Amino acid sequence: MTSRWYFAILVLLVLALGATGCAKKKTTSTPPGAQIEVTDDSKWTPPPPPEEPKVDEAALAAEAAERAKTEAVAELTSVTINFSFDSYELNEEARAILALKANIMRRYSDVDVVIEGHCDERGTEEYNLALGERRARAAYEHLVILGVDPGRMSIVSFGEERPIDPAHNETAWAKNRRAEFVVQ
Amino acid sequence: MSRRGGRRVVGKSYSDVGDITLPQAADRVCSAFLEALTGKKGFFDSPIAFVRQEGKTKEIYTVLPQGRELKRITRLGGFNLSPSWSSDGSRIAFTHIAKTRHELGIYDSKTQKITLISKGLGQTVISPVFGPGDKLTMSLNRNGVTNISELDAAYRPTRILAASPYIDVSPSFDRSGSMMAFTSGRAGNPHIYLMDMKTGQVRRVTMTGKYNTHPCLSPDGRYVAYTNRTANGHRIFLHDLETGREKQLTFGPGNDEYPAFGPDGYFVAFASSRSGGYKLYLTTRHGDTPKSISTGAGQAFAPAWDTALQW
Numbered sequence: 400m401t402s403r404w405y406f407a408i409l410v411l412l413v414l415a416l417g418a419t420g421c422a423k424k425k426t427t428s429t430p431p432g433a434q435i436e437v438t439d440d441s442k443w444t445p446p447p448p449p450e451e452p453k454v455d456e457a458a459l460a461a462e463a464a465e466r467a468k469t470e471a472v473a474e475l476t477s478v479t480i481n482f483s484f485d486s487y488e489l490n491e492e493a494r495a496i497l498a499l500k501a502n503i504m505r506r507y508s509d510v511d512v513v514i515e516g517h518c519d520e521r522g523t524e525e526y527n528l529a530l531g532e533r534r535a536r537a538a539y540e541h542l543v544i545l546g547v548d549p550g551r552m553s554i555v556s557f558g559e560e561r562p563i564d565p566a567h568n569e570t571a572w573a574k575n576r577r578a579e580f581v582v583q
Numbered sequence: 584m585s586r587r588g589g590r591r592v593v594g595k596s597y598s599d600v601g602d603i604t605l606p607q608a609a610d611r612v613c614s615a616f617l618e619a620l621t622g623k624k625g626f627f628d629s630p631i632a633f634v635r636q637e638g639k640t641k642e643i644y645t646v647l648p649q650g651r652e653l654k655r656i657t658r659l660g661g662f663n664l665s666p667s668w669s670s671d672g673s674r675i676a677f678t679h680i681a682k683t684r685h686e687l688g689i690y691d692s693k694t695q696k697i698t699l700i701s702k703g704l705g706q707t708v709i710s711p712v713f714g715p716g717d718k719l720t721m722s723l724n725r726n727g728v729t730n731i732s733e734l735d736a737a738y739r740p741t742r743i744l745a746a747s748p749y750i751d752v753s754p755s756f757d758r759s760g761s762m763m764a765f766t767s768g769r770a771g772n773p774h775i776y777l778m779d780m781k782t783g784q785v786r787r788v789t790m791t792g793k794y795n796t797h798p799c800l801s802p803d804g805r806y807v808a809y810t811n812r813t814a815n816g817h818r819i820f821l822h823d824l825e826t827g828r829e830k831q832l833t834f835g836p837g838n839d840e841y842p843a844f845g846p847d848g849y850f851v852a853f854a855s856s857r858s859g860g861y862k863l864y865l866t867t868r869h870g871d872t873p874k875s876i877s878t879g880a881g882q883a884f885a886p887a888w889d890t891a892l893q894w
Binding site for chain 1: 630641662664665678680683684685706707709710722724727729750751752753766768771772794796797810812817839843884885
């Protein structure tokens, strides 16, 4: 009697297990060969995929262009051209640097610059103001020759008022005799 | 003032002399005394305009030659340079350097106002002075070269006084306005030149040295004081236009720059770095031992003496 009950319980358990285990499977009495539809109605949903980068080619290109422009402007403003004592003559290196600057300015036609002329401390103030002006003007005129619209450039001389290096030696003086390019 | 057996040279009495007015009374009696002795007046009461460093900016101040009555003229920021006086001492012209251009600054002591002018002057305004007839004269660059131009009363450039393809700056006139001394780079490096204002003829004044700048004509037109760059720094030299003789007035150390004649043509103010930073000093046209002028904190440059009392 007992063993018979046990058997019956076992059969029920197996059936129950089978029922739960196969709860998600819905067998139909479709003939063999037909498709068996399997649906998964569990509540689990995959986490949303990481914000899909919008593969917008135009935006990417604009970003790259903006980056290139920032770099070009940095190149335009960070590199000064230098001069000999009491001279506003453009040496070969200065001309090479100006050629690069002209390229940048031609490519980015909305970039306007102020060219600042500077001198070392050894001259006297008023003559240095004139000399700084001539240095800025020499750079300006060379850029005009290289095809930059003169309306996009203006010049200002600071004479000896704004040295890069305040030391009183040849290294400092050489650095301070310069034309600087400031983007407006 | 008299001494026994002598003659009274000058007698003055002042009422209400207190602690505050005593220095003024002293200046006045000294001035009267000096005039009685020499026929020249003005030393004690003629202010000197100058440039004072304040952090990264430079502003214009005035002070009497004995260091009294220090007065601020500008509070503009940037660099305010090269002050000079109108013939009656009522106005001061100067260069104002903003971020992108120079402007002409005019201070009027009657209204206590400063006017900044840039329209029509180009990007560059260097060494403005009041020339003959108080017409403003300065270096401008309106066509690619730095020339000395004259402006009309409406601040419009009317004519070019010194024209060369090189740098021409720092005009200085005698009292009559018949001569203009200036600096020019036309010989390859800066030298002092003199223009006859009637004929327009220019002659070179300095023949030696490689860097002679910042001339100041004495009010009587006989002397030019200027800055000569020597191996040991800038020094003030004096050129006698009558005899052609040159004399070194200052001997450093450091740099001695910006000579400026007083109204009597006897004292010469200048700026020197002999004690470290630049400060103002006084010497004479004979090169007497310089005496420092107290100008308060900060470096001091570019003295310009009001010579109105000699007009």
